[in-house]
Every structure is written in structure tokens, then in C-alpha cells.
Amino acid sequence: MDRDRARWPLTLALCGGYFLVLLDVTVVNVALPQIGSGLDADGARLAWVVDAYAVPLAALLLASGAIGDRLGHRRVVLLGLAGFGAASVLCALAPSVGILVTARALQGSGAALMLPGTLALLVEETADEGARSRLVGVWAAIGGTALPAGPVIGGLLVQSAGWRAVFWLGVPVTALAVIPVLRLSREEAGRARAGTVDRAGAALLVAGLGCLVTAIIQGPGSPGLGAFLGAAAAGTAVWFVTVERRTEHPLLTVPRGARGTLAGACVVAGLMNLCVLGGLFLLTQFFQDVRGLSPLSAGLATTPAMVPLPFLGAPAGRLSARIGVWRAAALGLLVAAGGFAGIAATVGGSGYAVLLLFLALWGTGLGILTPSIVSAALLAVPGAPGVASGAGNTSRQTGGALGVAIFAAVAGPAGADGFLPHCAGLFAAGALVFALLGVLCLAVPRAPGPGPA
Missing domain, CATH: 1.20.1250.20 (MFS general substrate transporter like domains)
Structure with a gap:
């Protein structure tokens, strides 16, 4: 003690x-x-x-x-x-x-x-x-x-x-x-383990992601530069895969039989953060630059979308144990899709009370989805939780970086005439992406839940 x-x-x-x-x-x-x-x-x-x-x-x-x-x-x-x-x-x-x-x-x-x-x-x-x-x-x-x-x-x-x-x-x-x-x-911190770090793979991952994000952000203003950087990102991705296959100590080692399931969980996690962080990027500008709210009021205005996340972890875990992780993920995706669709319909003119309801619906779906898709990744490689966690975290952060770049490039400046229609279109696209992912998750054969938390 x-x-x-x-x-x-x-x-x-x-x-x-x-x-x-x-x-x-x-x-x-x-x-x-x-x-x-x-x-x-x-x-x-x-x-x-x-x-x-x-x-x-x-x-x-x-x-x-x-x-x-x-x-x-x-x-x-x-x-x-x-x-x-x-x-x-x-x-x-x-x-x-x-x-x-x-x-x-x-x-x-x-x-x-x-x-x-x-x-x-x-x-x-x-x-x-x-x-x-x-x-x-x-x-x-x-x-x-x-x-x-x-x-x-x-x-x-x-x-x-x-x-x-x-x-x-x-x-x-x-x-x-x-x-x-x-x-x-x-001594208390534990002994370092032998092995080498795949420096070439790490450098290529940074370079490829940097080129891709730069191409998205700068592409609308400089199409030639955007095309060049996009090609560089694709070439770097091919080079990265080649290096990872040849090295003795790759950044990510996944058993062959688990690759499809883990990849599916990572795709869902990445697209989740792409739409969520891209949407938050637009909402904070919408509340301040369009609605004229103060920074504190704008921060409070976005909280209904985020508050459910820490509170729904345990219930979502029990739900996953009962119906399976992929069905729980599908439920979260479909609920969040309804929130996205509602935001798209109301962001242009409805009062905040209506928008608040759809923000809360969006956050509730995310609160169900997040722990479910994390559990799906862990169940894909039960003997290597570090691999699953590393792949999932990398996918989520990559999706978030791309989401901010894409949403910023498409929406344009907050003061422009087309900002609100573009915001509505992006949230509608997010609703469509989440709905399609939800349907695909329902098609995954049921795997056991993670067990009671």
C-alpha cells in the first residue's frame, strides 16, 4: 500500500x-x-x-x-x-x-x-x-x-x-x-529490450504523410504543386511498403490471418477521426466567425458533441460483449451518421437548440463507436495488443490530420460566401461515409465481444 x-x-x-x-x-x-x-x-x-x-x-x-x-x-x-x-x-x-x-x-x-x-x-x-x-x-x-x-x-x-x-x-x-x-x-523503469528501430520506415512514413497533407491543403491554390506532392506521396507509400517487407524489424508486424480484420478496424478508425476532427475544425470557425460567439461560448457550443465520449465507454463495452464488436460499431456509426445529417441540415439557419440535439446525437454515436472499434482491433491480434494499439492510434491520428486538411480545403475561408453551403455539404458527406461504414460493419461475421470490462 x-x-x-x-x-x-x-x-x-x-x-x-x-x-x-x-x-x-x-x-x-x-x-x-x-x-x-x-x-x-x-x-x-x-x-x-x-x-x-x-x-x-x-x-x-x-x-x-x-x-x-x-x-x-x-x-x-x-x-x-x-x-x-x-x-x-x-x-x-x-x-x-x-x-x-x-x-x-x-x-x-x-x-x-x-x-x-x-x-x-x-x-x-x-x-x-x-x-x-x-x-x-x-x-x-x-x-x-x-x-x-x-x-x-x-x-x-x-x-x-x-x-x-x-x-x-x-x-x-x-x-x-x-x-x-x-x-x-x-532499474525501476525496466530494462530496454534488444532490437533495432526501422529508421528508414519511420522517415518514409513522415515524408509520405507530410506530402499528402500538403497536397490537400495547397492543391486548391496551386494545382501543379498539389499534383506533384500527391504523386510524391504515392511513390513514398510504395517505397515504404517495399522497405517494410524487406527489413527484419518493421514498424508493424501483423500475422497474415489477422491483416484483413485489423485493416478494416484501422480504416473505420481513420475515417472516424477524419470526419470528426475535420468537422470540429469547421464548427469552431462557424460559431465564432459566422455566429459571432466569443471563444469561450464557441468552446461550450461544441461540448455536446464531445461530452458523451468519456461516459459511454463502459456501456459500450458491455454492449460489445453482448452483440459483438462489429455490430456495436455499426450501431455507433449509424447513430453518428444521423447526427452528421442533422448538422448538415441545420448548420445554415436553425437555432442552436436544434443544432445542439444533433451535436449530442453525433457525440452519442461516437461514444458507442470508439471503444467498439478499438476492441475490434485488439481482437484481431489478441496476442499482440501493442501492435493493435499502435496501428489504431496511427490510423486515428492520420485520419485526423487528413480530415482537417480536406475540410479546410473544401470549405474555404470562414468569411467567404460559400462557407456555409460547403460546411453543409461536408457534414452530409460525413453522414454518407458513416452510414456506408455502418452497413459494411453489419456484414462482418460476428466475432466475440471483449468480455465484461
Whole structure:
């Protein structure tokens, strides 16, 4: 008991780091209008403020987990915390949007180094299986609160102290989190395992995703550049697959029989985040630039879509155990599709009370879908939860980065005449994507649920 009590600072530090990583996915959205006016940034550059963080986070997750296994997670988490904190200072002091985007890329790299190790160190530091399950539950619950907390915290900071306060937030959190991790001795942190890191694969993953996102964001204004970068992304993807097949230590090793099921779960997870984070990017601009709400009011306005996520995890787990993970995922997709369709129909002119109902319906579907599709990935490779988790996290973060790029490019500037019709069309497209995925999930042969949580 004394040993467990002595470890609570480390638990808080690691869970705080995880919360911060996920918080920065959404907390910046509310600050975008102020960043745009303060740094004279158009819609494409504002998309990069979000995606410069999301691209390295998505592309480096698999490699950073392997680096932690090779060098020890304590060392990698410390490096990630220090890098994230330093990049946060640079973001807060950025005099131009170019420097801000560069600093956000450094933030995303630090977040990628930090994220896998936060859970790994918690697991390594707890020998008792029951206590370990409770800690993992706490870790997941804290992460689940980051999405709904992001717009509200961002709105409070922007409204009270300006957009730079959003980035100053990361400095004290990382500074406090470093202390318990530093006190963790190298012996307690566990031994690093032998092996090598697929550096070539990691570099190609970063390059390919960066080219693809840049092609989407810059393509409407520079078709030639967009076509070139799109071709470069395709060529890099082929090169990446070739390298992964030949190396002895690929970033992702999946048994042949599990590849189809895991790929299906990753596609659903990626498209989920593509539509969700793309939609949130538009909603925060809609509430501020079109409806004229303050940053805090805009953050609160988006919370009905995010609040159900942390509360529906346990019920969704029980539902998955009863009807199967793919049927539960289908139910979540179809409910969220109804929310998407309702938002598309009301975003142009209905009052917020009507829009709130559809935002809540959207969030309820996501609350059912998220744990179900995570469980589907884990069940695809039950003997390698790290592989399933790494593939799922990478798919979700990649989908989020692409979603912001696509939605920003199609919708255009928030002040343009076509912004509202384009928003309605994008939400309608999201409804169609979710409905089709729901039908396809119903066609998957029933697999057993994950069991009672």
C-alpha cells in the first residue's frame, strides 16, 4: 500500500502527459480565429497550425514505441516532455505563422515520443494485475476527457488571456510531469529490450504523410504543386511498403490471418477521426466567425458533441460483449451518421437548440463507436495488443490530420460566401461515409465481444 501511495505522483505525471497530448489536438481550434487575425493567416495556414501537430504525431507513433523498447521508456518520455515543453514556449512566442507552424511540428514530435511511454511506464511500474487494470482505466478515462475539455479550456484561455495562453498551458504541465519521471530510477523503469528501430520506415512514413497533407491543403491554390506532392506521396507509400517487407524489424508486424480484420478496424478508425476532427475544425470557425460567439461560448457550443465520449465507454463495452464488436460499431456509426445529417441540415439557419440535439446525437454515436472499434482491433491480434494499439492510434491520428486538411480545403475561408453551403455539404458527406461504414460493419461475421470490462 505504501509503495502504491508513493507512486501516485508518477501516475499523475504520466496521465497528465497523456491528457496534454490529446488536449492539444483540439484545444487550438478555438484559438484559430484569433491566430488568423493576429498573425495574418488565411484558412490554409490555419489548417497547418492544426496539422503541423497532427502529422508528426501520427507518423512517429509506431517508431517512438519501438525507440522506447530499445532505449527504455523513461528516457524517451523525458525527451518527449522536454521537447513538448520547449516547443510550447516557441509556439507562445511565435512572431509569425511560419514559426508557429514549425513549433507545432516540434510539439507533435515531442507528443509522439511521450505518448506510448506514458502507458508503458504505468504498466511496468505495477506488478499487481488488479492495480494495473485500474491504472489503465484511469489513464484511458483521463484521455477520454481531453477531447471535451479542449474547446472549453481553449475558450477560457483565449477569452481571458489571448491565443498565446493556449500554448503557455503546456509549459507548467510538462515541467511538473518531468520531476516524478526523473525520480524513477533506471532499474525501476525496466530494462530496454534488444532490437533495432526501422529508421528508414519511420522517415518514409513522415515524408509520405507530410506530402499528402500538403497536397490537400495547397492543391486548391496551386494545382501543379498539389499534383506533384500527391504523386510524391504515392511513390513514398510504395517505397515504404517495399522497405517494410524487406527489413527484419518493421514498424508493424501483423500475422497474415489477422491483416484483413485489423485493416478494416484501422480504416473505420481513420475515417472516424477524419470526419470528426475535420468537422470540429469547421464548427469552431462557424460559431465564432459566422455566429459571432466569443471563444469561450464557441468552446461550450461544441461540448455536446464531445461530452458523451468519456461516459459511454463502459456501456459500450458491455454492449460489445453482448452483440459483438462489429455490430456495436455499426450501431455507433449509424447513430453518428444521423447526427452528421442533422448538422448538415441545420448548420445554415436553425437555432442552436436544434443544432445542439444533433451535436449530442453525433457525440452519442461516437461514444458507442470508439471503444467498439478499438476492441475490434485488439481482437484481431489478441496476442499482440501493442501492435493493435499502435496501428489504431496511427490510423486515428492520420485520419485526423487528413480530415482537417480536406475540410479546410473544401470549405474555404470562414468569411467567404460559400462557407456555409460547403460546411453543409461536408457534414452530409460525413453522414454518407458513416452510414456506408455502418452497413459494411453489419456484414462482418460476428466475432466475440471483449468480455465484461
